[in-house]
Amino acid sequence: MTQLVKSSRLFPEIPWLMDDDNFFNMDFPRPGNGWMNKVPAANVKENENEYIIDLAVPGMSKEDFQINIEHGALCISSEKEQESEDKGEGYTRKEFNYSSFSRSFMLPESVNQENIAAKYENGVLVLTLPKKEEAKKDMAKKEIKVG
Numbered sequence: 001m002t003q004l005v006k007s008s009r010l011f012p013e014i015p016w017l018m019d020d021d022n023f024f025n026m027d028f029p030r031p032g033n034g035w036m037n038k039v040p041a042a043n044v045k046e047n048e049n050e051y052i053i054d055l056a057v058p059g060m061s062k063e064d065f066q067i068n069i070e071h072g073a074l075c076i077s078s079e080k081e082q083e084s085e086d087k088g089e090g091y092t093r094k095e096f097n098y099s100s101f102s103r104s105f106m107l108p109e110s111v112n113q114e115n116i117a118a119k120y121e122n123g124v125l126v127l128t129l130p131k132k133e134e135a136k137k138d139m140a141k142k143e144i145k146v147g
Contacts, residue, residue, distance in 0.1 A: 019128040039101055040125075048136060051129040054106065058123030065125060067118055069107070074116070076125070110135030 043054040055076065057065075064078045083095040105114065110131050117128045 017036075038099075039103060042103065042105075044105070050131055051111065053127040053129070055103065055125040055127075056123065057101075057125050059119075060123075062118065062120040062127075065118070065120065067127070069116075070115055072107055074105045074107055074127070074129070075102065076104070076127070 027120065040055045040057045042056075043052075045052045045054075046076070053074075060078060060080065064080050066075075066077045068075050077100070079100040080098070084095045086093040111131045112130045115130045121127050
């Protein structure tokens with residue numbers, strides 16, 4: 001005799017998705033929550049002389065990045081393909097891995113686009129976007145009055 005069991009799960013291979021109303025309480029897509037973890041996290045900082053963008057991209061090398069400016073946007077992308085093969089007695093195992101991402105940041109007019117620099121160190125891509133001289137003067141001090 002076979003017993004049928006009713007399941008409330010739409011995707012039984014993803015148990016966390018439908019349990020306890022997780023599906024409706026999720027904030028997706030969001031990097032880091034496992035749902036669409038394909039865009040690297042970025043920090044953007046500003047000081048008097050420059051903007052600094054840090055992207056967390058571990059496991060890459062500096063040759064893996066393509067960085068360019070298109071229509072006033074700084075575009076950062078990467079495509080990485082890996083293949084490994086393990087041959088043993090009576091078997092061959094091949095593994096393929098492909099990863100890619102693309103991020104764009106609209107550049108303010110205050111950025112000196114000719115002197116943008118990038119370096120990759122310890123899994124973090126750091127882009128330095130120097131400001132034009134006239135933009136540095138505007139950052140000196142500004143008072144805002146409450147109305």
